[in-house]
Each structure stands twice: as C-alpha cells, then as structure tokens.
Amino acid sequence: MFDVQRTAVKQSQQLFKQGLSAQRNVDTMALTGLKGQESLQLQQLELAQAVSHSYVSATSAMFPSDESSDTHRTIDETFAGLKTTHAEFYEALERELERDVDSAAELSDEFVEALDEQIDQLLEMSRSIEDQTVENVDGLSGQLHQQLEQTQELQDQLEEQLERQTGDVADLLERQAEQVEQFQAQLEEQAEQVTQQLREEQQVEAETKIRTDPEHTLESVAGIDADVRDQLSDAGISTVDDLVRADAETVSEAADVSESEAEEWIEQAEA
Incomplete structure (x- = not known):
C-alpha cells in the first residue's frame, strides 16, 4: 500500500514536470497560452496535495498515530509554499517572457528543483511512517505469538491436571469397589454362618421335640x-x-x- 501511494505522488510530480516542459514549449510559441498553462499546473498541484492527504489518511486509518495531524499540516504548508512559488514564478515568467524566453527556462528549473526538494521531503516522511508502521505490526505480531504460547501452555496444564484428577478418581473407585467386594464377602460369610446356626438350632429343636414327644420317647x-x-x-x-x-x-x-x-x-x- 505504501509503495502504491508513493508511486502516485511520484507520478503527480512527473506530471507536474511534464507540464513545466510543455509550458516551456508553449512559451516559445505564444505568450497568450501562459494563463491557461498556469491554471493547469495549479490543478496538478492541488491534485498532488489531495493524493498526499489521502495517502496519510489511509495510513492513519490502518495504524492510528499522533503524527497524522502534523503530517497533514506539513503537507498543507508544503503545498502552500509550492503554490506561492508557483504564483511568483508565473508572475515573473510573464515579465521575463516579455524580455527573454531563456530567463523563463532558468526560473522553471529553479521551481522544479524546489518542487523536487519538497517531494523528497514528503517521500521521506512516507518512508518514516512506513517504518514505524512495520515496527508496530512486528511488535503486535510478537505479542500475539507470546499470548498464543501462553494460551497453549495453560491448555497443556489444564489437560495434565484433568488427566491426573481422572486417574485419582479411577483409583478411588477401584478401592471402593474392592471394599464393596470385601463387605459383600463378609455379608455372605455372615449369612452362611447364620444359616448354619439356624439349621443347627432347628435340628436341635427337632431332636428335642422328638425326645420330649410322648409318641417318640x-x-x-x-x-x-x-x-x-x-x-x-x-x-x-x-x-x-x-x-x-x-x-x-x-x-x-x-x-x-x-x-x-x-x-x-x-x-x-x-x-
């Protein structure tokens, strides 16, 4: 995204230079076309200014920064200076064209040099914002990776704890099952003893009854x-x-x- 926006700024710069070159040709052909060319170049300046603002706004929307307002202000100040220089250039150009077309070419070169300097500053600012944005993204990526590792570690601990608790419950159930079996065996043994005792008592009772029954004595x-x-x-x-x-x-x-x-x-x- 940064490369695309910088390309747009550079293209605007090239268009502006091409306009100046065309202006030089127009100056040699006719002084009457000067006003129209001045208006065209002013529109190109405003277009470059709008593109610069759009680039900074898009960057700020994706990666909010306190520097965005300063950047917008710098852009406005830069292009205000360019427009002033542009106006002064054409005022001087009109005067110089009346005297010497070569003088206009010299002034045009100075303006192009000033324009290049301002555009270079703008592009340098763009690269600085890009570097800061990349740094912020890398920092966020590192934090996210660290949080993912911590989450995975916590999940592993929970799984280990659950497995340990499940094993403890299984051991407890096994011990309880053994106790139930032992208790059941004791009950069966006691039941057998009671049954045997009842049988013996019944036998003794029967024998006693036989011995005491007149018909059997x-x-x-x-x-x-x-x-x-x-x-x-x-x-x-x-x-x-x-x-x-x-x-x-x-x-x-x-x-x-x-x-x-x-x-x-x-x-x-x-x-």
Whole structure:
C-alpha cells in the first residue's frame, strides 16, 4: 500500500514536470497560452496535495498515530509554499517572457528543483511512517505469538491436571469397589454362618421335640421304666427311632435284660 501511494505522488510530480516542459514549449510559441498553462499546473498541484492527504489518511486509518495531524499540516504548508512559488514564478515568467524566453527556462528549473526538494521531503516522511508502521505490526505480531504460547501452555496444564484428577478418581473407585467386594464377602460369610446356626438350632429343636414327644420317647414302650430309660440313654438309645435302629443284643446289654425282652421292646417301637 505504501509503495502504491508513493508511486502516485511520484507520478503527480512527473506530471507536474511534464507540464513545466510543455509550458516551456508553449512559451516559445505564444505568450497568450501562459494563463491557461498556469491554471493547469495549479490543478496538478492541488491534485498532488489531495493524493498526499489521502495517502496519510489511509495510513492513519490502518495504524492510528499522533503524527497524522502534523503530517497533514506539513503537507498543507508544503503545498502552500509550492503554490506561492508557483504564483511568483508565473508572475515573473510573464515579465521575463516579455524580455527573454531563456530567463523563463532558468526560473522553471529553479521551481522544479524546489518542487523536487519538497517531494523528497514528503517521500521521506512516507518512508518514516512506513517504518514505524512495520515496527508496530512486528511488535503486535510478537505479542500475539507470546499470548498464543501462553494460551497453549495453560491448555497443556489444564489437560495434565484433568488427566491426573481422572486417574485419582479411577483409583478411588477401584478401592471402593474392592471394599464393596470385601463387605459383600463378609455379608455372605455372615449369612452362611447364620444359616448354619439356624439349621443347627432347628435340628436341635427337632431332636428335642422328638425326645420330649410322648409318641417318640421310650415311655410309650411297655416294660421300659425310668431306670431302664436312663440305662438305654447312656447307650445312645433315647427315642423310639433309636430303639428301632438298635439290635436286640445291644438293647439287652444296655438294659441288662434278656434278648427276648429286648426284641419285644423293639417290636413295640416298630409298631
């Protein structure tokens, strides 16, 4: 953009010089065309001034700077001087053309030299603004790159922290699962113990009921009194069922009776 705008200023300068060259030819041809050429060159000066202002305004819009107002003022002062010189030149030119066309050429060269000097100052100012703009852009680019690096570093830290926390949660869940399994095993073991205890209690209760039930005790067998029951109980025969499972010899020895009597007891128990 800077190159394009400087090119426009230089083209305006060339156009102005071409106008002066054309003016010299016109001076040699006719003095009557002087006023028209003066007006044309003044328009070219105003065009160059407008282009310079546009260039500075465009630069300031993209990269705001406190120097833009000073630059506009410098441009106005520069072109005001050029216009004054231009007016003085044509006033002198009119006088000199009446005397000598060669004198007009000399004045034209002086004006062109002054114009070149002013344009060079303007272009130098443009390059200074461009350098400052590039420097500002580089600075902003560096800051942006640094911010991106900081953002990436923060993102990496957050990801690492999240991964670490996720691992901690997984370990905690695993430990809790192990504790639940242990607790479940303990419950199963306790349930099995309670079940076994209930079975034993039920068995004891059933045996107690059998031993105390008149239909199952030895009291229901005729001929077996309390002393005999004690003797048989010492031998492991406490109920009718025990008596049925025993043989006559065992019963007779335990109760100290004959085998025939023992067989009668067994037959009663079986009945």
